Amino acid sequence: MKLIECVPNISEGRNKSIINEIANQVKQVSNVHLLDIDPGFDTNRTVITFVGQPEPVLEAAYLLIKKASELIDMRNHTGEHSRMGSTDVCPLIPVKNISMQECVDISKKLAKKVSEELSIPVFLYENSASNIERVNLANIRKGEYEGMFEKIKKDNWKPDFGKSENNVKNGAIAIGAREFLIAYNINLNTFDKKIATDIALDIREAGRAKRDKNGNIIRDKSGKILKKPGSLKFCKAVGWYIDEYNQAQVSINLTNYKKTSIFKTFEEVRNEARKRGARVTGSEIVGLMPLDSLLDCGKYYLKKQNRSTGIPEKDILNIAIQSLGLSDISTFDINEKIIEYRIDEQQKSFKNFKVEELVDLTSMGTPTPGGGSISALAGAFAMALSSMVANLSFAKKGLEKHNKLHIEIAEKSQEFKDRLIKLIDLDSNSYDLVLAAIRLPKKTQEDIDYRFKEIEKATIYAAEVPLEILEISVNSFKLIDKLCDIGNPNSITDIGVGLYLLYSTSRGASMNVKINAYNLTDNHKKSFIKKLQKLDKLADEQFIKTKIKIEKILK
Incomplete structure (x- = not known):
């Protein structure tokens, strides 16, 4: 699933009823999750954070901007x-x-809609910017609302969308795509702000002023201070003292965590602190973070410990939390701090059920969870066993030469397992969508035509979900088969149970594709059946091949 975060800043931070009415526009759109509302009284500004799939996020952003244009009058704003x-x-x-690039394209669609339907001039910034001068938001905003009436008339400050006229009531807006910014503070075992500041100057990309041997600042011919770049790109940093904690911190903004990671930043500050006789005691994330930014940290520290990275996601996150000391000041809760987990918390999911609860729910007289969901569950257990055997085989005496493959199999098994767990919910949800389409009104011919299209669309999706389960199971057979060759022979029965579970998954998924495909129009039905025949043949061949291997080892 594609996910985009949107963080509009509205010019109202004091009137709670206005703030809530604007923010509540987001809740009207399905597949969008409102994560945070952060008002500032002195700034008279509120930062609203929501996340979701691309088109729903675009719709939610437009509705929010529209409601803000109705309720906020810039002529009265301070x-x-x-x-x-x-x-x-x-x-x-x-x-x-x-x-x-996809986010840039969406930002332009939003900008066009805002300018045309709300008559608000739009400037594109950051990665969406039309020229270098507009990359930095501060350049666009210079002069603010009051100065924009003259500025927007200049040839070099024509808006990217809309007329060269400042909207009297609503002013102008900047819309653009940018990288995720992670606000990250690293704690030191000192209350000396100077040490934190000195470290910040050495690591931040902007660096510090160059000095001659006498300590005097060096300037160029025009009088501009020359800088010595810091050690980390995409890093902004300052040092400060926090009264509440009675310690100094290096406060950091990582503007591109994919190029300068959290763990690299943490280790750099540790090294710099050590040089100054100080020590890092922990760190904290301010606001939210993407899942992959913390998973990368956990995998880095697992590799340093010469441990397998093919373990459950939450265990990897726990290693990261411990290694970075993220609970040093306050408990780090993944359900609150990680975007994807925050979304999951807002949704009902079978994965949160206890085993007995899920078994009992399946046994009731309700259609979901049904055979498709249970097929996915069986596949998830198969991949759990695959990962278990790979990890038991990792670094085992006599099998060390296969360590790299053991880790690859464990990681891939975890990836398939996690996806299959998600497919448990998706299969049940797809059935609900078919039911909802069937229940649509059919009083008029227009109703009947619309209902037919919706049923067809929902049924296609209901076939696509088990098809994905089947595709994953076919790819998973290869992992089980390879473990027969390089896995711990003492775990051969675990491999065997995984194989039979996987075969059940493939057969169950295949039946669920068929029952949905046969209800589709001919073209769609033929397409699904063709894919099914190929995948069924592969599943049967791979099952028989691996079954023979297992039986030979057992003898």
Whole structure:
């Protein structure tokens, strides 16, 4: 699933009823999750955070901007923060399975809609910027709302969308795609702010002023201070003292965590602190973070410990939390701090059920969870066993030469297992969508035509979900088969149980594709049946091949 974060900043931070009415626009859109509302009284500004799939996020962003334009009058606005519009800025940030270019395209669609339907001039910034001068938001916002009336008339400051006229009531807005910004503080065992500041100057990309041997600042011919770059790119940092904690911190903004990771930053500050006789005691994440940014940290520290990275996701996260000391000041809760987990918390999911609860629910007279979901569950258990055997085989005497493959199999098994767990819910949800389409009204011919299209669409999705389960099971057979060759022979029965579970998964998924495909129009039905025949043949061949291997080892 593609995920985008949107963080609009509105020019109202004091009137709670207005803030809530604007933020509640997000809740009207399905597949969008409102994560945070952060008002500032002195700045008279509120930062609203929501996340979801691309098109719903675009819709939610537009509705929010529209409601802000109705309720906020810039002619009456005052506050400490610079601003130029009722919605001052609206960034779109790729979180998962989506490229920056896709976010740029969405930002332009949103900008066009805002300018045309709300008559608000739009400037594109960051990765969406039309020229280098507009990359930095501060350049666009310079002069603020009051100065925009003259600025927007200049040839070099024509808006990217809309007329060269500042909207009297709503001002202008900046819309653009940018990388996820992680606010990250690292704690030191000192109350000396100077040490924290000195470390910040050495690591931040902007660096510190160059000095001659006498300690004097070096300037160029125009009088500009020359800088010595810091050790970390995409890093902004300052040092400060926190009264509440009675310790100094290096406060950091990572503007591209994919290029400068959290663990690299943490280790760099540790080294710099050691040089100054100080020690890092822990760190903290301010706000939210994407899942992969913390998983990367856990995998880094597992590799340093020469341990397998093919373990459950939450165990990897726990290693990261411990290694970075993220609970040093306050408990780090993955359900609160990680975007994907925050979304999962808002959704009902079978994965949160206890085993007995799920078994009992399946046994009731309700259609979900049904055979498709249980097929996915069986596959998840098969991949759990696959990962278990790979990890038991890792670093075992006599099998060390296969360590790299053991880790690859364990990691891939975990990946398949996690996806199959998600498919348990998706299969049940797909059935609900078919039922909802069937229940649509059919009083008029227009109703009948619309209902037919919706049933067809829902049924296609109901066939696609078990098809994905089948595809995963076919790919998973290869992992089980390889473990027969390089796995711990004492675990051969675990491999065998995994194989039979996987075969049950493939057969169950295949039946669920068929029952849905046969209800489709001919073209769609033929397409599914063709894929099914190929996958069924592969599943049977791979099952028989691996079954023979297991039986030979058991003898």
